[in-house]
Amino acid sequence: MKIVSLILITFCALMLNAQTDPVLFTVNGQDVPLSEFEYIYNKNNGDNADYSKASVDEYLDLYTKFKLKVQRAKDMKLDTISALQTELEGYKKQLSNSYLVDKEVTEKLSKEVYERSLKDVQFSHILVQVKANTTDEDLARFKKIADDIYARIQKGESFEELAETESDDTNSNKNSGLVGFVTAMLPNGFYELETTLYSTKEGEVAPPVRSPIGFHIVKVNKIRDAVGKMEVAHILIRKKTGSEGKLEKTQINKALSFLKDGGNWEQAVKDFSEDKKTVGKSGYIGELKIGQYEEAFENAAYALKNDEDISEPIETRIGYHIIKRIKGEEQPTYAQSKKKLQAQISKDKRLDIVKREIIDRIKEEGNFKLSEPALAKIKADLNEDFFTYKWAPKDMAEENLFSIGGKDYSNDDFLGFLKKNARKRLLGRRGGLDKAFAGLFEEFVDEKAIKYEETKLSEKYPEFRNLMREYEEGVLLFEATKMMVWDKASTDTAGLKAFHLKNQNNYKWNERAVVYTININTDNEKIAKKAMKKIKKLPVSEIAPKLNSSTNNLVSYSKATVEKNNLSDKNLSWSKNSVTEMIKDEEKKSYNFKKLESILPGQNKTLGEARGYVIADYQDYLEKEWINELKAAYPIVINKEVLNALIKK
Secondary structure, eight states, X not given: OHHHHHHHHHHHHHHHHHHHSOEEEEETTEEEEHHHHHHHHHHXXXXXXXXXXXXXXXXXXXXXXXXXXXXXXXXXXXXXXXXHHHHHHHHHHHXXXXXXXXXXXXXXXXXXXXXXXXXXXXXXXXXXXXXTTOOHHHHHHHHHHHHHHHHHXXXXXXXXXXXXXXXXXXXXXXXXXXXXXXXXXXXXXXXXXXXXXXXXXXXXXXXXXXXXXXXXXXXXXXXXXXXXXXXXXXXXXXXXXXXXXXXXXXXXXXXXXXXXXXXXXXXXXXXXXOOHHHHTTTTEEEEEOTTSSOHHHHHHHHTOOSTTOBOOOEEOSSEEEEEEEEEEOOOOOHHHHHHXXXXXXXXXXXXXXXHHHHHHHHHHHTTOEXXXXXXXXXXXXXXXXXXXXXXXXXXXXXXXXXXETTEEEEHHHHHHHHHHOHHHHHHGGGGOHHHHHHHHHHHHHHHHHHHHHHHHXXXXXXXXXXXXXXXXXXXXXXXXXXXXXXXXXXXXXXXXXXXXXXXXXXXXXXXXXXXXXXXXXXXXXXXXXXXXXXXXXXXXXXXXXXXXXXXXXXXXXXXXXXXXXXXXXXXSOXXXXXXXXXXXXXXXXXXXXXXXXXXXXXXEOOTTTTHHHHHHHHHHHHHHHHHHHHHHHSOEEEXXXXXXXXXXX
16 A cells, blocks of 8 residues: 555656646657746747747747757767867856856845845944954954953843943943944945844844954844935034033024924025035935934934924034935835845955855765865975975875765875965965965865855756756757858868859849949140040050050059949949049049940859858758758657647737
8 A cells, every 4th residue: 555655656746747847849759848948938039939829839940950950969979079078167167156156155145135234233342452464372362352251241240331341442432332223234344243233132242253353242232124225404503612502402493493484494504504514505414324423313314204304403412403304215125236235245255254154055065074184194294395386296095085975085186286276385385384285175175065066056046957058059059060061061162063053043143334443644634535535435454555655654443343233433324335524633633534344244153253152052051951851860749738838829
């Protein structure tokens, strides 16, 4: 009973798979699934992919012919040619890297930034400052200071009190470590801090996190929905030294009353505001950015729900404000933000951090296993020669160094990598032998991890699979067509002659005329007219030598045979011995005119005269013959039911 159930389950799974991607047609028994045809049809037809019967039938005819040629190319073993394999491998690597970065990394990061940007985080911190170029030893010391402060907080000491006494941030330690609200994405280098802020709950204190300026012990105070972008203007009454604020409050209230009584905002700014920088701009501050102004000012501004709304008077350290909302923007969708976010991410160090995380994930999925003893043997054999071009690895017994995805890599593989990358070895001198060796080994492992991931891209991304198949088959098609059609049409002299002879009536000259452009090299009009009179009566080639002498080349000319429809000079009539008017060339001190000396009847072109056209037509002929031969050799079977279901009108 269990066996029967298993068979039924397997059969149903196979049937379900067949239904989800049925076979549209076969070429010599090779299946072409519907999804493949739909992908290529949509890609090449674009907006015209309407799935009408005429459109689908036309493209199906083209695609079956394409598949016939690809099948012949494979039977010709063109896919085994090393040059083509190298080309395909290069394309695959390029495309794989693009997918690993764009799909695995950039896409992940852009979505992450967008989702984080939907929230604003208010936080306080205790900073243990670390200056640039700090030694590893000092870095460890600063890390221990941060860890000790965090441990004290965990034991119950006040975060706020420690922020005032222990933090190196002189701006925030006066306010119990309060930094204020921030939103993603944070500046370059602060990705780990951003991640900590967005992964810590309200009221919690996170363990120390590193940034370019030091170690932060972060407390998240508040998380709110992102306030978004807003342009604002304000009226400011500044606080006066020694004043208790009564006069300032009176002035700001007068401004508010003026506005509430229907007064004009621009006039109120001119009459009341003491902000010299914005008075001339109707109080316009610009786009409000989180953390740019005091929290009271920001809160009041973001509380304005509609454009043109104004706030009640707000007090800050510098004075009293009335804020006007000029323009607010709704949060854009991810699709609207994606391009801009990815451009920002491409310049941010978070890209490298997440690449590292993804490679670590690949290693885990590929069951990465390292032989520490084998690696130690390689390292023990190195000295300062490692940083020179003359370094060469010493012979050692081959042994497995590591494995990933079921593939083993030996010490010989790694030593070959080290030998090949001499420039990277030399550049590593500054960091010392241990660091240089570790960096190169990490790079080698990363390279093999990515190679392993490449083998799974076709499963993960159908588009990748389609692009690789399209490129591979395109290369095979090109090579097969080159051999069977293009090269043959150019080199098959006997076949080309026979084709021209058989189809010579397709290559004809229309009625043509022999046209001379004649120059009479004198500025004497009488001499020129006399010469022209003689040239009109007799053939140019006959009269010109008689008019010229050994010392005076009076007449020079050029000759062209022109079809009637290509005669460009409208002043020349299509009749024997017709001439144009004689025109003087002041610069060259000569006269010139044209003469249509004879008309040639229409006639067939020689092979030499029509060679380009004959070769093109011969190629078409060879391709048709080739297609007919392929159809006879490779049966095509079309699934009419699937085809009919595909057609929409």
